[in-house]
Amino acid sequence: MLILTKIIRNATISDMADVLNIYTYYANETTISFEEFVPEIFYFTKKLPNPGDRNVFLVYEEDGKILGYAYTSLYGDSYGYRHTRELSIYTDYEATSKGVGQALLNGMIDQLSELDIHILISVITAGNEPSIKFHLKNQFEEVGYLKEVGHKFDQFLDVHVLQRKLI
Numbered sequence: 001m002l003i004l005t006k007i008i009r010n011a012t013i014s015d016m017a018d019v020l021n022i023y024t025y026y027a028n029e030t031t032i033s034f035e036e037f038v039p040e041i042f043y044f045t046k047k048l049p050n051p052g053d054r055n056v057f058l059v060y061e062e063d064g065k066i067l068g069y070a071y072t073s074l075y076g077d078s079y080g081y082r083h084t085r086e087l088s089i090y091t092d093y094e095a096t097s098k099g100v101g102q103a104l105l106n107g108m109i110d111q112l113s114e115l116d117i118h119i120l121i122s123v124i125t126a127g128n129e130p131s132i133k134f135h136l137k138n139q140f141e142e143v144g145y146l147k148e149v150g151h152k153f154d155q156f157l158d159v160h161v162l163q164r165k166l167i
C-alpha cells in the first residue's frame with residue numbers, strides 16, 4: 001500500500017530553492033505576483049523569521065517534495081502595526097486544489113495565534129477567483145478594493161484586500 005507522508009513544518013534555508021521554484025511560475029506567467037522578474041533566492045531567505053519578530057514561514061512537504069509555502073511579513077513599519085501581519089501563500093501550480101493551501105493556512109493560523117498576532121491580511125490581484133474563494137472560505141472578509149495600484153504585463157491591476165481576525 002502506498003503511504004504518502006505529508007507534513008507542515010517551519011521552513012529552513014535549505015528549502016528556499018524549492019520555494020523559489022514554486023514562485024517562478026507565478027512571477028513569469030501570471031499577475032498573481034506583481035514581480036516582473038524572477039527574484040534572487042535572497043528575496044526568500046530574508047523572509048525567514050528572525051528570533052522575536054513573530055513571523056512564520058511554513059512549507060508543505062509530501063514525500064520529500066515541497067508543494068507549497070506560506071510566510072508572513074510586517075504589514076507596516078510603524079510600531080502600531082505590530083499585531084498585524086500580511087500573508088503570502090503559494091501552492092505549486094501543478095498541485096493546486098488538493099488541500100495544500102488549506103493545510104498551510106491551518107498551520108499558519110495556529111502559529112500566529114500562539115504568537116498573539118491579532119489580524120492577518122491578504123492582498124489578492126483582481127481576477128484571482130480561486131484565491132478569493134479560498135480566503136472567503138477561511139473566514140477572511142473583504143475590507144477593501146484598490147484600483148490600479150499594480151502594474152504588470154503592460155496593464156494596471158486592481159487588488160482586493162481581505163483580513164481575518166485571529167485572536
Ligand SMILES: CC(C)(COP(=O)(O)OP(=O)(O)OC[C@H]1O[C@@H](n2cnc3c(N)ncnc32)[C@H](O)[C@@H]1OP(=O)(O)O)[C@@H](O)C(=O)NCCC(=O)NCCS
Pocket residue numbers: 026032087088089090091092095096097098099100101102103122123124128129130131133134135137
Ligand atoms: C490560493 C491557494 C493558496 C489555495 O491553495 P490550494 O492548495 O489550491 O487550495 P485547497 O485545495 O487547499 O482548497 C481549500 C479551499 O479553497 C477553495 N478553493 C481552492 N481552489 C479553488 C478553486 N480553484 N476554485 C474555487 N475554490 C477553490 C475551496 O473552498 C477549497 O475548499 P474545498 O476543497 O473544501 O472546496 C492556491 O491556489 C495558490 O497558490 N494560488 C496562487 C497563489 C495565490 O493566489 N496566493 C494568494 C495570494 S498571496
